Amino acid sequence: MPPFVVHLVLAVSVATVALYVWFWRGYQYWKRRGVPQLQPTFPFGNFGPAVLGQTSYGEVAQELYNKAKGEPFVGVYSVLRPALLVRDPQLIRRVMVADFGAFHDRGVYLDDEEPVNRQLFFLRGQEWKLRRAKLTPAFTSGRLRFMFQTIAECGDELSAVAERLALSGAPAEVRDLAARYTTDVVVSVGFGVESDCQRNPDAVFRNWGKKVFAPGLKSSFGFRLLFLSPKLSEFLRVKCGFTDVSSFFRKMIADTVAYRESNNVTRKDFMQLLIQLKNQGCLDGERPPPDAVKLSLNDLSAESFAFFIAGFETSTTTLSCALLELAWQPDMQRRLQQEVDAAVARHGGLCYDAVADMRYLDQVLAETLRKYPPLPVLNRDCMEDYKIPDSDVTLEKGTGIIISLLGLHYDPDIFPDPDRFDPERFSEQEKAKRSPYVYLPFGDGPRICIGMRLGQLQSKVGLAAILSRCDVRPAPQTPRRLRWNGRGVLLLPTTGIPLLFQKRQ
């Protein structure tokens, strides 16, 4: 063997051993601190199947939650980074609400060369705090009531589409149906633009939406790494894969703002509120914030992009999974239809107050979000050394925090027979029996989902609109149980959800 090959083999062997020893030492971190840990494997720690795209992030975290049964928290390794997987509802409350000051960031890497990433979900520290304060007034229930008519019009279109599907008699793909409806809602209440996705399946916004969430090999790997290993993502300067969608959004926003400003056009949508934040630093009627910072055009694009991607995919999953469950449980479907019919008759139509009156619809939606939380893992970053109350453990600054929603929502000690779809779990009596920190589909605390009410409302209107005109039934190929795409950070089913629609008698 030539000497340079011998040297090369030696160098590679020494480097591999050194790397292994380095990882091995890293993987003793929790043991050294006296915290029980789940056995990691080289080189991806406890998240190998998620890094490799074999099992979804949500399911890997759920498995870790299940393995740690009986422990209030357990140490894990997200690649090499020590993270604490928290199971105890009291500690979850501390992290998310009571001691939020020590955990205000998500600890997800932000690729800030991409302007549309500089949005609420990814922002950190003071920048996040100021942006959140500016945007919060745009999401109050008063503003939602204001936008209701637009959502209801999209709902009317959805029930017309459902009736046409009933006439055709062929199974329809409800994920696509739901995505076209939620895209229409988000684009019209967001930007005052008719996206026309329900009438035209090839509409431009639908295509961009598909592109963002089609988990291609490279972009989905990059996206997973942002959550799983922020340091490695930073080192590799990982991209989210949003570049062309981002260019489309930046141009769309710049054109819309220029058009409205030069023609003095005002509309009752999110964009109009963003324009106020750009020109005044606060919304009309609000007290100017202490920072007096105005949003830039790039900030507007970033928040509009966030509104679009956070707004349509989460509600698409919710609406389509609710339809799947109701198709398999005709009694629940009938009960819900009776409630919808009665509320619509009482209020003279599907108005905001009619939806607010639908108690059972609220329970159906809550149970759907228990079984199918679209964002199944909550992340926080420990921002300062933090002593866990009633323990000898002090978390070091920089430690990750992981809360598994699938773990909590499918824990049989909390939700008995967890695979069963049962809206009664969300009656007032049942809710009063458990801690609110075991059910967190929208997160909690100051970083709770800012669009929660909009997400709930558009899902409810969509369900009510369909069920007021049609019954949904399983088709021969309808899955009993969904499986999740291993490449997704969000829950994305591996198969479609085909259902049959029948016009109600």
Ligand code: HEM
């Ligand atoms: C069923 C629908 C939805 C679900 C299940 C959902 C779920 C979530 C969850 C779990 C979080 C993380 C919360 C935390 O870490 O505590 C989140 C954050 C967020 N969501 Fe939603 N979401 C939904 C709809 C929406 C809608 C309609 C919008 C906007 C139009 C939206 C915008 C956001 C934003 C901007 C954040 C980041 C908030 C921050 O970091 O301050 N979401 N969402």
